[in-house]
Amino acid sequence: MISLETQYLGLTLSNPIIVSSSGLTNSAEKVVKLEKEGAGAVVLKSLFEEQIMAEASQTLSNTEGQYPEAIDYVQTYVRSQSLSQYLELIRDCKAKTNIPIIASINCFSAGEWTSFAKNIEEAGADAIELNVFTLNTGLHKSSEDYEQTYYQIVREVKKVVSIPIAVKLSFYFSNLIHVIDRLKAEGASSVVLFNRFYQPDIDINTLKVTAAEVFSVPSDQFQTLRWTSIASGLTKMEVSSSTGVHDYDAVLKMLLAGAQTVQMCSAIYQQGREVISQILTCIEEWMEQKDFASIEEFRGLMNYRAINDPSLYERNQFMKYYSSRE
Ligand SMILES: Cc1cc2nc3c(=O)[nH]c(=O)nc-3n(C[C@H](O)[C@H](O)[C@H](O)COP(=O)(O)O)c2cc1C
Known part of the structure; x- marks a missing residue:
C-alpha cells in the first residue's frame, strides 16, 4: 500500500503538494476545490505589509484638515479591516476543509x-509563512545589514506565536546556506526556496516600464533543485521547494533532492486544479x-550529502559543455 503522507512544519499532510500563496488561495471556496483535487495543504494569499500601509495612507489622504486623533483612528480602523477580512478567510478555510491552512505575510521590516x-494564530492558522523580501540596493549597507532584518522579523514573530514559522x-x-542556518537558530521551522517576484520589463515602443511574465516556466526548476x-x-532546516514545478517529474526531483514539500502555483493557473x-x-x-512504499524511502536520496560527488551541484561553469559544442 503506497502512502504519500508527509510531515511538514510539524503537521501531517496527505501528500507533499502545497498550493502556493496566490490568488488561487484567496477564498474558502477555492481552497475547498483545491482540497478535492488532492492538495496536501495550502498557503493562503499574502497579507501585504505594503497593502495595509497603502490602504491606510489612501484613507488618510481623504482626511486632510482633520485632527491628528482622527487620523490615528482612521489608520487603526483601516488596518483592522484588512486584518479582519484576512482572519475571516482563515476561519472560513478551517471551517470548510480538513487540510492544513498556512497563513502568509509579505513583509520587509520587523515593524x-x-x-x-x-x-x-488565534484565527486558527496551522502555521505562518513569512514572505520576506528586501531588494538590496543601499550603497552604504552590507549584505549582513540586510540579513539582520530577516532574523529580526523571525525573532519578533516568534515572540508572539507558538505555531511554526516558514x-x-x-x-x-x-x-544562502548561512542565512538558512541562522534562520533555524532564530526559530524558523522551514524555508521556502524560492519566491518568484514581479519583474520589470521595458516596452521599446511606448518607452514605458511594464510588468514581465508573471508565470514561471519549467526551466526555472533547476535553480530550485540545486x-x-x-x-x-547541509542544514537541518526543512525545505519546501517552490518555483518552476510544473509536472510530476519536477515534484519527484525535488523530493529526491531532499524537499519536505513542493509548492505549485503557475502550473495550477495554467493547467487548472x-x-x-x-x-x-x-x-x-x-x-x-x-518499489517505494513511502516518500521517506526516497526523500533526499540524491541530495548534496547523499551523492558520491556533491560537486555536481556546485559546478557553475560550462567548460565541459562548451568544449563539446562547436
Ligand atoms: C498571480 C500570482 C500571485 C502571487 N501572489 C503571491 C502572494 O500573495 N504571496 C506570495 O508569497 N507569493 C505569491 N506569488 C508567488 C507564488 O506563490 C510562487 O512563489 C511563484 O509563483 C513561484 O512558483 P511557481 O513556479 O509554481 O509559479 C504569486 C504568484 C502569482 C503567479
Whole structure:
C-alpha cells in the first residue's frame, strides 16, 4: 500500500503538494476545490505589509484638515479591516476543509505588523509563512545589514506565536546556506526556496516600464533543485521547494533532492486544479515501479550529502559543455 503522507512544519499532510500563496488561495471556496483535487495543504494569499500601509495612507489622504486623533483612528480602523477580512478567510478555510491552512505575510521590516501574527494564530492558522523580501540596493549597507532584518522579523514573530514559522526566501543572498542556518537558530521551522517576484520589463515602443511574465516556466526548476539539494544536505532546516514545478517529474526531483514539500502555483493557473490529482497519480505509479512504499524511502536520496560527488551541484561553469559544442 503506497502512502504519500508527509510531515511538514510539524503537521501531517496527505501528500507533499502545497498550493502556493496566490490568488488561487484567496477564498474558502477555492481552497475547498483545491482540497478535492488532492492538495496536501495550502498557503493562503499574502497579507501585504505594503497593502495595509497603502490602504491606510489612501484613507488618510481623504482626511486632510482633520485632527491628528482622527487620523490615528482612521489608520487603526483601516488596518483592522484588512486584518479582519484576512482572519475571516482563515476561519472560513478551517471551517470548510480538513487540510492544513498556512497563513502568509509579505513583509520587509520587523515593524508593528508583527503583532498581527498573534491574531492569525488565534484565527486558527496551522502555521505562518513569512514572505520576506528586501531588494538590496543601499550603497552604504552590507549584505549582513540586510540579513539582520530577516532574523529580526523571525525573532519578533516568534515572540508572539507558538505555531511554526516558514520563511519564503529569494536567492539573492551572498551565502544562502548561512542565512538558512541562522534562520533555524532564530526559530524558523522551514524555508521556502524560492519566491518568484514581479519583474520589470521595458516596452521599446511606448518607452514605458511594464510588468514581465508573471508565470514561471519549467526551466526555472533547476535553480530550485540545486538549492533544495544543498540546503537539505547541509542544514537541518526543512525545505519546501517552490518555483518552476510544473509536472510530476519536477515534484519527484525535488523530493529526491531532499524537499519536505513542493509548492505549485503557475502550473495550477495554467493547467487548472486537476493537475494536482494527475501529478499525484503519476507519483504513485512511479513509486510502484520503483518499489517505494513511502516518500521517506526516497526523500533526499540524491541530495548534496547523499551523492558520491556533491560537486555536481556546485559546478557553475560550462567548460565541459562548451568544449563539446562547436
Ligand atoms: C498571480 C500570482 C500571485 C502571487 N501572489 C503571491 C502572494 O500573495 N504571496 C506570495 O508569497 N507569493 C505569491 N506569488 C508567488 C507564488 O506563490 C510562487 O512563489 C511563484 O509563483 C513561484 O512558483 P511557481 O513556479 O509554481 O509559479 C504569486 C504568484 C502569482 C503567479
